[in-house]
Amino acid sequence: MIEFRDVSKTYGQDLAVADFSLTAPSGKITVLMGLSGSGKTTLLRTVNKLVQPTSGSVLIDGNEIADLDSVVLRRSIGYVMQEVGLLPHKSVLDNVTLIANIAGQTKDEALRNALELLELVGIGSSFHDRFPGQLSGGQQQRVGVARALAIRPNILLMDEPFGAVDPIVREELQDELIRIQRQLSLTIILVTHDRYEAIKLADQLVVLSQGAKIEQVGTPKELTEKPANKFVQKLLGL
Amino acid sequence: MEWAAKNFDFVLQLSVAHLLISLVPLFLGSVFAFALVRLTPARLAGTIGTTFSAIYAIPSLAIFVALPAVIGTSYLGPTNVVIALSVYVAASMFFSTRDAFGQVPKPAVFIARAQGLSPLQLFVHVELPLAIPGLIAGLRVAAASTVSMASIGAIVGVRNLGYLFLDGFQRKIPEEILTGLFAIFLIGIAMDIGLMALGRVLTPWTRRSAQRV
Amino acid sequence: MFSIGELFDWLTDPENWAGRYGLANLFLEHLTLTLVSLAIAGLLAIPIGIAIGQSGRGESLVIAISSASRAIPTMGLMFALVMLMGVEFRQFAVVLALVSIAIPPVLAGAYAGIKSVPIAIREGARAQGMTTWQQIRHVGLPLSAPSMVGGFKIAYLQVVSTVVLAPLVGLGGLGFGIIQGLALRDFAQLTGSALVIVLLSITGERLLAKVQSKLVRRLIH
Numbered sequence: 001m002i003e004f005r006d007v008s009k010t011y012g013q014d015l016a017v018a019d020f021s022l023t024a025p026s027g028k029i030t031v032l033m034g035l036s037g038s039g040k041t042t043l044l045r046t047v048n049k050l051v052q053p054t055s056g057s058v059l060i061d062g063n064e065i066a067d068l069d070s071v072v073l074r075r076s077i078g079y080v081m082q083e084v085g086l087l088p089h090k091s092v093l094d095n096v097t098l099i100a101n102i103a104g105q106t107k108d109e110a111l112r113n114a115l116e117l118l119e120l121v122g123i124g125s126s127f128h129d130r131f132p133g134q135l136s137g138g139q140q141q142r143v144g145v146a147r148a149l150a151i152r153p154n155i156l157l158m159d160e161p162f163g164a165v166d167p168i169v170r171e172e173l174q175d176e177l178i179r180i181q182r183q184l185s186l187t188i189i190l191v192t193h194d195r196y197e198a199i200k201l202a203d204q205l206v207v208l209s210q211g212a213k214i215e216q217v218g219t220p221k222e223l224t225e226k227p228a229n230k231f232v233q234k235l236l237g238l
Numbered sequence: 239m240e241w242a243a244k245n246f247d248f249v250l251q252l253s254v255a256h257l258l259i260s261l262v263p264l265f266l267g268s269v270f271a272f273a274l275v276r277l278t279p280a281r282l283a284g285t286i287g288t289t290f291s292a293i294y295a296i297p298s299l300a301i302f303v304a305l306p307a308v309i310g311t312s313y314l315g316p317t318n319v320v321i322a323l324s325v326y327v328a329a330s331m332f333f334s335t336r337d338a339f340g341q342v343p344k345p346a347v348f349i350a351r352a353q354g355l356s357p358l359q360l361f362v363h364v365e366l367p368l369a370i371p372g373l374i375a376g377l378r379v380a381a382a383s384t385v386s387m388a389s390i391g392a393i394v395g396v397r398n399l400g401y402l403f404l405d406g407f408q409r410k411i412p413e414e415i416l417t418g419l420f421a422i423f424l425i426g427i428a429m430d431i432g433l434m435a436l437g438r439v440l441t442p443w444t445r446r447s448a449q450r451v
Numbered sequence: 452m453f454s455i456g457e458l459f460d461w462l463t464d465p466e467n468w469a470g471r472y473g474l475a476n477l478f479l480e481h482l483t484l485t486l487v488s489l490a491i492a493g494l495l496a497i498p499i500g501i502a503i504g505q506s507g508r509g510e511s512l513v514i515a516i517s518s519a520s521r522a523i524p525t526m527g528l529m530f531a532l533v534m535l536m537g538v539e540f541r542q543f544a545v546v547l548a549l550v551s552i553a554i555p556p557v558l559a560g561a562y563a564g565i566k567s568v569p570i571a572i573r574e575g576a577r578a579q580g581m582t583t584w585q586q587i588r589h590v591g592l593p594l595s596a597p598s599m600v601g602g603f604k605i606a607y608l609q610v611v612s613t614v615v616l617a618p619l620v621g622l623g624g625l626g627f628g629i630i631q632g633l634a635l636r637d638f639a640q641l642t643g644s645a646l647v648i649v650l651l652s653i654t655g656e657r658l659l660a661k662v663q664s665k666l667v668r669r670l671i672h
Contacts, residue, residue: 050351071354072354074351076354079349081345081348085343087350087363087364088343098363099353102359102363295656296648296649296653297611297612298612299616300612300645300649300652303633303645389526390616393630400524403526406530406534407620412531415527415530415534416531418524419523419531422522
C-alpha cells in the first residue's frame with residue numbers, strides 16, 4: 001500500500017503538486033491520468049525518491065520513505081518509462097541481470113530469475129544475446145518490464161510505459177501487463193494521458209488537473225458512468 | 239631511400255624517442271582532462287573551457303619557450319615539451335571528454351538511477367562504457383596533432399624525428415627531411431589504427447546494433 | 452633566469468620595435484604571410500567545399516584530406532618544400548606550405564556548412580525555382596557562413612603557429628626573436644617575442660570566434 005499524505009512540490013515559483021493525498025491499495029493498478037503539466041510524473045517520482053516533496057510525506061506499507069536510504073529504496077521498486085532506457089552496450093540478458101546483480105542477487109539467482117522474467121514478458125531465447133539496438137520498440141519495452149521486475153519488487157512505477165509503441169503492439173502489451181500484475185499481485189502506479197489505456201488498466205482511476213488536483217477517484221466504471229464534472233467528462237471523452 | 243637505409247638505426251632510435259614524447263603527454267593530458275570534466279563543479283566548466291581554448295590558440299614553439307619564464311624550468315630539454323604537449327592534449331581532450339559524456343543517452347542513466355545504482359555503479363556500468371566511442375574519437379584527434387607537434391620540440395633541443403628536419407635542412411639532405419616526414423606520418427597512422435582497433439574491441443554493440451535484424 | 456622587470460624593459464625599449472628585425476616589422480611580416488596564405492587557401496578551398504557539399508560527391512575526399520593532414524607535421528612540410536623548390540624560392544615554398552596547411556580546415560568548414568543546411572530548406576529553395584547558383588548565393592552561403600568562419604579560425608591558428616618557424620628557413624616573422632633568443636641565450640628577447648606571438652594568435656582567434664557567434668545569432672533572429 002502506498003500512501004501520499006499532503007504531498008506538495010514546488011519548482012521555484014511553479015507549484016507542480018499541491019496538497020495531494022491518496023492511497024494506492026496493494027495488489028491493484030492505480031492509474032494517474034491527466035494532461036501534460038498536471039504533475040502526474042512528479043508524483044510518481046516521489047515514490048522512489050527521484051523527487052523530494054517540498055512538504056508532506058509518502059508511506060509504503062506504513063513506513064515513511066523519507067527515513068529510508070534512497071538507493072536501498074529504489075532497489076525494491078521497479079521503474080518503467082516511455083523511453084525505456086535500456087543500456088545500449090549490454091545484451092538483452094545482461095540488461096535484466098545487471099540490476100538484479102547490483103541489488104545483491106547471486107549470479108545464478110539473477111540468471112535464473114532473468115530467464116524466467118524474459119519468458120514471462122514474451123522475449124524468446126533467440127533474443128537474449130542481442131543488443132537493444134537490434135530490437136523493435138515493443139520488444140524493447142518488454143525487456144524494460146522484465147528489467148523492472150528483476151529485483152522482485154512488490155511495487156512497479158510506470159511512466160507512460162507504452163506511449164512510444166504503435167497502437168496494435170500497445171494493446172498487446174497492456175493485456176500482458178494485466179496478466180503479469182495478476183500473476184505476481186503487484187502494486188502498480190501507472191501514469192498516462194491516454195484515456196483508453198487508463199480505463200482498460202485501472203483498478204483505481206485518478207483524474208488529475210493542473211497542480212495534481214484530484215478531480216475524481218474511483219473505478220473506471222464509476223467515473224465513466226458518473227463523471228464528477230465537465231473536466232472529467234471531457235478528459236474521458238464522454 | 240639510400241639515406242634512410244644507411245641511417246636506419248638512427249631513425250629507429252629517433253622514432254622510439256618520438257613515440258615516447260608523444261605517448262607520455264597523451265596519457266597525462268587525457269587523465270588531467272578526464273579529472274577536470276568529472277570532478278570540477280559544473281559552474282566552472284565555462285571558465286575552464288575558455289582558458290583551454292585560449293591555450294590551444296598559442297603556437298607550440300611559443301609555449302615551449304614561454305614555460306620556463308612561467309614555471310621556472312630550464313630552457314632546453316624535454317620537460318617543457320612534455321608539459322606543453324600535455325596541456326595541449328588536455329585542452330583538446332577536455333572538450334571531447336565533456337562531449338563524450340554528454341552523448342550518453344539520458345534515459346539509460348535515468349533508469350539506472352531510478353533502479354538504485356549508486357553513483358559509482360552508474361559511472362562504471364553505464365556512463366563510462368557509453369562514453370567510450372566519444373573518448374576514442376577525441377583521442378584520435380589529440381594523438382595525431384601531438385605526434386606532429388612533438389617534432390617542433392627539436393628546436394628546443396629534444397632529440398626526436400623533428401631533428402631530421404633541422405639537420406637535413408642545415409646539411410642540405412632532402413632525403414633526411416622526407417624520411418622524417420614519412421616516419422612521423424607512419425607513427426601517426428599506426429597510433430590512429432591502434433586507437434580505432436581499441437575502440438572496436440571496447441564497443442562491440444555499436445557494430446551489431448547498426449545491422450538491425 | 453631573468454625577471455619580469457627585464458621582460459618589461461625589453462618590450463618597452465623602442466629599439467626592439469624599430470628596424471628590419473624590430474617587433475613592428477616582424478609582426479607585419481607575420482600577419483602578411485598569414486593573411487596571404489589564408490586568402491589563397493580560401494579562394495581555392497571554399498568553391499570546392501561548396502561544390503562538394505552541394506553535390507554530395509567527393510565527400511570521402513574531404514574526410515581523407517582532413518584526417519591525413521592532421522598526421523603531417525607542418526614543420527617538416529615547410530622544410531621539405533623549401534628544400535625541394537630551392538632556397539631562392541623559399542618565399543613561394545613557405546606560402547605553398549602554409550596554403551596547404553590552411554586548405555583542409557577551410558575546405559572542411561565550407562563543406563560542413565553547406566552540408567548542414569537542412570534538406571527541407573534546400574528542397575524548398577529548389578521547389579521555388581532557384582537555380583543552383585541562386586541556391587548557393589541566397590541559401591547555402593548565408594546559412595553556412597558560421598561554419599566557414601569556423602574553418603578559417605582553425606586554419607588561422609595553424610598558419611600563425613607555422614609562420615613562427617619561418618625564420619628557420621631564412622624568412623622573417625615573430626619567430627625570429629625566439630630562434631635568435633635561443634641561440635644567443637637572450638631570454639628577454641625570447642620571452643618577449645613569445646608573448647607578442649601569443650597576443651597575435653589569441654586576439655585573432657577571439658576575433659574570428661566573435662564573428663562566428665555574431666553570424667550564428669543573426670541566423671537565429
